[in-house]
Amino acid sequence: MPESPLSPTTARQNPASSLLSHTDSSGGERVANGNAGTLSGNDWQTLQHKQVFLAMMAPQQMQQFLAPNQLQALIHQKQQALLLQQHHLKEFYKKQQQQIQLLQQQSSKKIKELSSPQLVFQQLIQLQQQQQQQLLRAHRPALSSLALSPACLSPAEMQQVWKELTFGMTEDKTAIKANRESSAGKIMSAKVPGRQADDQQSACPHRAESTVKGDHAAKHALFGHGVCNWPGCESVCENFSQFIKHISSEHTLDDRSTAQCRVQMQVVQQLELQLCKERERLQAMMAHLHLPSLEAQSLSAPAQSPQSDAAADPCGPQLTSVNSLPSLSSSDPAQVSPRPLDPVGTPSQRCEKEFPSHTSGVGPMRRRNHPLVYSLSSENEYELYKNTDLRPPFTYATLIRQAIMEASDMQLTLNEIYNWFTRTFAYFRRNAATWKNAVRHNLSLHKCFVRVENVKGAVWTVDEVEYQRRRSQKITGNPSVMKSISSSAGFGTLMNSGLQTALAEASLPGLKKDNVRGNSKSQIQKSSMADSHRNQNFSPRVQPPLFLEDKELKMNDQGCLIQTVKPVSLQPDMSENDEGHLFDLE
DNA sequence: GCATAGGTAAACACTG
């Protein structure tokens, strides 16, 4: 629960969706890259990696993780994206006007034969769908990079793919891999009763292409300009065979690839949502132009009857997939498996996003939040949890951290955290004793939450380094995965710090939890502080600034803050800091 | 079967 992004701000503004829709297009990226001119190639690679995760970040977090020049470049890139979009729209409407004229000419000739102008509109709408599809494809070539393009799949198919991606790791990976390699054809044929392979291929040209031509579709999608286009990779491959070697050795079905696929699915979902909005706008436009009822019929027809539309609109299913995409975030109440609302129960089940029970069919699945991916990714979802008694599928630690991160000064009192919970989630508007206790428990338990005292009371902040470290440990113990995720998440600096932290911890057995009576957060932190600053004569209550250096200094100026607990040894920069950055307010 | 993470409950101490 990439976690992130419970932010209502993010949900409302969705600041990165347009960026994503643009930067997923390699062409668009090049344009922006070329014009920005202020960033080096490496910066741009980093920036590209960040953008996926920026989609799940609140704007304030974006600012935190982006350098000013990167922000400027992002803005520039977004402007380019808008220009490009305008250009596409212009072209689109231009073509449409031409087609309208053409159709009008044709229809004027055949109007007597056709006897119904609706047929003209049907043709027009089909044409428009095709053009819209072209537009969509132009914005998301990455879609085709998924061998199992989610947009080509029905909900059941999508869930099957998702199950493979999500839960397949517990099974024999070889078998899964083999299954996956053949699943391009299998899934379609297995899940669409009565349809022949030919029909499927005609219904989904990308699929057909990948089935018939093997790796060629993937070649275009994942290999270009001599680099691997796998998200976050960009390894240089001199030729295609080398690329094949690379991809089969580096991008196998493992935790990292699974996580990256999830991220990509979210990217796709964002694009689908955008498409949905554009379609609604189109419907409104058409309604305004008195093109009645046809749009609903034609726009929904492919989903209802893909076979009949497949020939006329080969990409029909893709167009309508926004409605058929299973919600990665279970934003549809109907898709949220019924669960007891009583907070007393099986916590892990209740606290995780689930697929509809009818899709699993094999009893309770092992599923745990993937903190990188799960988020309140849409306004609908935000509103869902705000207004319905559904338990949010995030851990308390995640929620607390989110609450604090959303605060303007990145710190909240306990009561303000309570208020955030009740304000954001209807679920937490009752059984207060239970969840409040849990909140306090988590605040005390987790090292990533740091209590800061001032004269008026205490506020809680997040030790982002510790949080990311803990999270990265959960995701995987594989250093390469950590590296990948850290670069992708734009947490490069922090994660680098996290690695240092891990090293520091390895050399500090006092940090281990198994210390008798030493596993308390304060004692751990104090002992670690003593270890790391043994010769610096620090008071246990002297706390160095974390990632909030500015704020810390500001508070220091006010002279009213004391950080009572802080894992000093976990602050990687501390060994480098001179004492001038520290302050003892006691 | 074991280790771990997370949720829940509860006891206890401290403070205003």
Place this chain on the structure above:
DNA sequence: ACAGTGTTTACCTATG
């Protein structure tokens, strides 16, 4: 005395 806050422990379930 009381409520709020913070810490700690124990227990449970799910998951790897």
